[in-house]
Amino acid sequence: MTPTTTIVPVALGERSYEVVIQAGLLDRAGEALAPFATSRPFLVITDAHVGPAQWPRLQASLERAGLAAELVTLPAGESTKSWQQLEALTDRMIEHGIERRDHVIALGGGVIGDLVGFAAAIVKRGCNFIQIPTTLLAQVDSSVGGKTAINSRAGKNLLGAFHQPSLVLIDPDTLDTLGPREVRAGYAEVVKYGLIDDLAFFDYCEANGPALLAGKAEARAYAIAKSVAAKAAIVAEDERETSGRRALLNLGHTFGHALEAETGFSDKLLHGEAVAAGMALAFGYSVRRGECSGQDVGRVVAHLRASGLPASLADAGVRASGARLVEHMLHDKKMSAGTLPFLLARGIGQTYLAKDVDLADVAAFLDETSD
Numbered sequence: 233m234t235p236t237t238t239i240v241p242v243a244l245g246e247r248s249y250e251v252v253i254q255a256g257l258l259d260r261a262g263e264a265l266a267p268f269a270t271s272r273p274f275l276v277i278t279d280a281h282v283g284p285a286q287w288p289r290l291q292a293s294l295e296r297a298g299l300a301a302e303l304v305t306l307p308a309g310e311s312t313k314s315w316q317q318l319e320a321l322t323d324r325m326i327e328h329g330i331e332r333r334d335h336v337i338a339l340g341g342g343v344i345g346d347l348v349g350f351a352a353a354i355v356k357r358g359c360n361f362i363q364i365p366t367t368l369l370a371q372v373d374s375s376v377g378g379k380t381a382i383n384s385r386a387g388k389n390l391l392g393a394f395h396q397p398s399l400v401l402i403d404p405d406t407l408d409t410l411g412p413r414e415v416r417a418g419y420a421e422v423v424k425y426g427l428i429d430d431l432a433f434f435d436y437c438e439a440n441g442p443a444l445l446a447g448k449a450e451a452r453a454y455a456i457a458k459s460v461a462a463k464a465a466i467v468a469e470d471e472r473e474t475s476g477r478r479a480l481l482n483l484g485h486t487f488g489h490a491l492e493a494e495t496g497f498s499d500k501l502l503h504g505e506a507v508a509a510g511m512a513l514a515f516g517y518s519v520r521r522g523e524c525s526g527q528d529v530g531r532v533v534a535h536l537r538a539s540g541l542p543a544s545l546a547d548a549g550v551r552a553s554g555a556r557l558v559e560h561m562l563h564d565k566k567m568s569a570g571t572l573p574f575l576l577a578r579g580i581g582q583t584y585l586a587k588d589v590d591l592a593d594v595a596a597f598l599d600e601t602s603d
């Protein structure tokens with residue numbers, strides 16, 4: 233029996249592409265990749281954890297389809313989104329003789345996807361890439377939408393480009409080899425879609441989060457398809473985050489990126505964990521402004537904690553002063569004419585972009601917030 237296939241189109245005119253979601257898809261990826269093959273072998277870029285776990289499946293599938301490929305394995309972890317790794321990867325692509333029409337393949341989580349996408353954006357002023365995301369976070373968020381980046385010393389994703397993939401292949405079964413902490417971190421970005429504008433989906437998360445985190449196929453497939461559809465719709469409306477619509481996807485990220493900067497982009501705090509704490513802080517700050525009920529923030533915090541995610545500075549293990557965290561925030565890419573707009577909420581599913589936030593007040597809130 234053929235497994236259920238969900239295809240989500242990302243409608244971006246000549247940059248349009250499909251996100252294909254199907255259990256076991258990695259074993260059939262060769263067929264899907266065949267139309268993108270050229271005379272050169274595909275370069276497949278992965279990391280030291282994903283390679284041993286998932287490359288044999290992709291390799292066998294490529295071989296069955298008669299397609300040649302060479303594997304490039306980079307170190308695992310956030311520190312791979314660096315100048316050093318970008319240089320090594322772009323050198324390797326050029327040495328491979330890559331042409332603009334060629335596709336490189338990102339097989340991995342958000343780190344590999346963001347780095348490979350950025351390399352593809354700049355080599356020969358732009359060649360093509362395909363995303364095969366292998367973490368929950370990458371399947372529900374980072375593989376779709378074309379934000380690519382590395383980190384700079386000053387902050388998160390400060391060097392990058394908008395560069396859309398040509399195809400995204402999602403096999404939820406690849407999550408079977410992912411560690412539980414990484415699954416939970418990805419789940420934070422799932423919950424984000426409910427908090428942004430979909431109360432019914434947040435209700436679904438409260439009821440089905442435990443099944444999803446336990447790897448139940450039905451909950452996993454539903455949450456991935458729902459999240460990808462939500463992201464694709466927003467990206468199609470505002471590809472380059474100019475109208476304010478795409479900025480909604482940044483809920484929890486201004487706080488979250490500051491926490492990641494404070495913990496040195498290390499394994500101490502994963503991106504999804506930082507976003508979880510950041511979303512709880514955004515809701516907490518919305519309560520302080522009298523815009524959101526204490527009951528709603530209570531639900532958000534309770535669900536994040538029940539899912540094993542941090543929902544406060546203390547949970548995230550961050551002790552920095554409010555002023556120091558606000559200093560990190562000054563590098564946020566939403567900063568405009570000296571003002572930093574914040575994603576705040578009038579309730580669950582009612583996120584909006586607030587343009588009147590006083591950073592001194594944010595610092596005071598962070599100093600006062602204890603749990």
Ligand SMILES: NC(=O)c1ccc[n+]([C@@H]2O[C@H](COP(=O)([O-])OP(=O)(O)OC[C@H]3O[C@@H](n4cnc5c(N)ncnc54)[C@H](O)[C@@H]3O)[C@@H](O)[C@H]2O)c1
Nearest residue numbers: 281285308341342343366367369373374379406409410503
């Ligand atoms: N471009 C975007 O729109 C966007 C969106 C969200 C997050 N991001 C970025 O994504 C990054 C985080 O991505 P992530 O959470 O996927 O982290 P990650 O890529 O570091 O993966 C997490 C860990 O899981 C391992 N791993 C991945 N897939 C595996 C598998 N199937 N089996 C076993 N191990 C596996 C990796 O080696 C790594 O150790 C951050 O840098 C964040 O900024 C980008």
Ligand SMILES: O=C(O)C(=O)C[C@@H](O)[C@H](O)[C@H](O)COP(=O)(O)O
Nearest residue numbers: 373377379388389478481482485565
């Ligand atoms: O796709 C988007 O737009 C997002 O904001 C998704 C976020 O989950 C993601 O972490 C993104 O990389 C953050 O973007 P940035 O512009 O704040 O670096």
Ligand SMILES: [Zn+2]
Nearest residue numbers: 421485503507
């Ligand atoms: Zn994110």
